[in-house]
Amino acid sequence: MRAEFVQSAGWGNAGERLLAGDASFRKYYRLVRPRESAVVMDAPPPQEDVRPFVRIARHLIALGLSAPQILAEDAEHGFLLIEDFGDDTYARVLAAGGDEAELYGRATDVLVELYRAGEKSLLPGLGAYAGDALIEAAMLLPEWYLPEATGKPTPAEEAASYVAAWKECLAALPATAETLLLRDYHKDNLLWLPDRPGVKACGLLDFQDAQRGHPSYDLVSLIEDARRDVASDVHAACLQRYVTQAGIADAAGFRTGFALMSAQRHARIIGLFVRLLRRDGKPDYLPHLPRVWRMFERSLQHEALSPLRRWVDRLLPPPLRRIGAA
Structure with a gap:
């Protein structure tokens, strides 16, 4: 299912590696291809819902702050492709x-x-x-x-x-x-x-x-x-x-x-x-x-x-x- 989402988002040729999970059911994967990268959020419903993340991210960006751009989304299946901010937490x-x-x-x-x-x-x-x-x-x-x-x-x-x-x-x-x-x-x-x-x-x-x-x-x-x-x-x-x-x-x-x-x-x-x-x-x-x-x-x-x-x-x-x- 994730592979289908990545393919439909136009990143099917990218390399993929697991970045991390967190205290919830969410997992993150980095997609890498020449000169660019992006991150897949895998947040499976019904335990997770990506829509609040999308809504707040777009709101923060509109306020002039740095939240990840939403590059592609499939809320029904819990997938987002988001801007990669790198590893410098x-x-x-x-x-x-x-x-x-x-x-x-x-x-x-x-x-x-x-x-x-x-x-x-x-x-x-x-x-x-x-x-x-x-x-x-x-x-x-x-x-x-x-x-x-x-x-x-x-x-x-x-x-x-x-x-x-x-x-x-x-x-x-x-x-x-x-x-x-x-x-x-x-x-x-x-x-x-x-x-x-x-x-x-x-x-x-x-x-x-x-x-x-x-x-x-x-x-x-x-x-x-x-x-x-x-x-x-x-x-x-x-x-x-x-x-x-x-x-x-x-x-x-x-x-x-x-x-x-x-x-x-x-x-x-x-x-x-x-x-x-x-x-x-x-x-x-x-x-x-x-x-x-x-x-x-x-x-x-x-x-x-x-x-x-x-x-x-x-x-x-x-x-x-x-x-x-x-």
């Missing part, structure tokens, strides 16, 4: 000694562009990652991490008090315009394209789950990476860069939102990494837990998060935060 470039400040600064500029686009950044029908949706995602902490740390199920009343704490925290979130969230905006889904100008130097992938929500969320994903230490000066510079270049009028309010999105993301990931171990048999994420806990604890110091901080201190005192520590 941020993760690879950083590991090879790339300029951290430049890379993260350019990725921050992409988020500024989305903010500046205002309502134009949004598409009809996008789900909202806000309110109850944020709390539901953060339930992974009491549902998976707390039982792992204590050796016993989380009492229903403590799960309820966790929800209540989150509702109190989110009630303190200053009102702000929503923007497009790419959701997994981090080093593994960003490509360095240095021959392109400005924000186009940052190539975007894995955005098919995009939603709308607080503009700080993707910035948290970028500079508070669960699997990589970002230099403190780079973290501070990117946060200030966003506030300044986006023209945020209420800088303190934005930083409150940043702390809330930070706490939500890290609470979710702390639980997720334990779920990956216990449900999916994947222990490789546990060594990253101490880093995520450090970032979670830092975000909890913000006064807007005091209800959640009290819950965490009561149910998960420091000795219970050491899963994954060497």
Whole structure:
């Protein structure tokens, strides 16, 4: 079936090799022929649906950003032929000694562009990652991490008090315009394209789950990476860069939102990494837990998060935060 799609797209004479799969059912293949290449996304239905990727990719390109061009598509069978951005993911470039400040600064500029686009950044029908949706995602902490740390199920009343704490925290979130969230905006889904100008130097992938929500969320994903230490000066510079270049009028309010999105993301990931171990048999994420806990604890110091901080201190005192520590 894939061979038929490749043939119909006019690439039947190209060499093919498997690039990678990811946590989903998707697989990627690089097609190579003299002087050009392209990538096949094989995302078999019903488990996968390529249409959101196509829709968001074309939208991002229309906004002046670097998402892959869609060269051919067969949504019914789950195939796309997309522009090849190469192998220089941020993760690879950083590991090879790339300029951290430049890379993260350019990725921050992409988020500024989305903010500046205002309502134009949004598409009809996008789900909202806000309110109850944020709390539901953060339930992974009491549902998976707390039982792992204590050796016993989380009492229903403590799960309820966790929800209540989150509702109190989110009630303190200053009102702000929503923007497009790419959701997994981090080093593994960003490509360095240095021959392109400005924000186009940052190539975007894995955005098919995009939603709308607080503009700080993707910035948290970028500079508070669960699997990589970002230099403190780079973290501070990117946060200030966003506030300044986006023209945020209420800088303190934005930083409150940043702390809330930070706490939500890290609470979710702390639980997720334990779920990956216990449900999916994947222990490789546990060594990253101490880093995520450090970032979670830092975000909890913000006064807007005091209800959640009290819950965490009561149910998960420091000795219970050491899963994954060497």
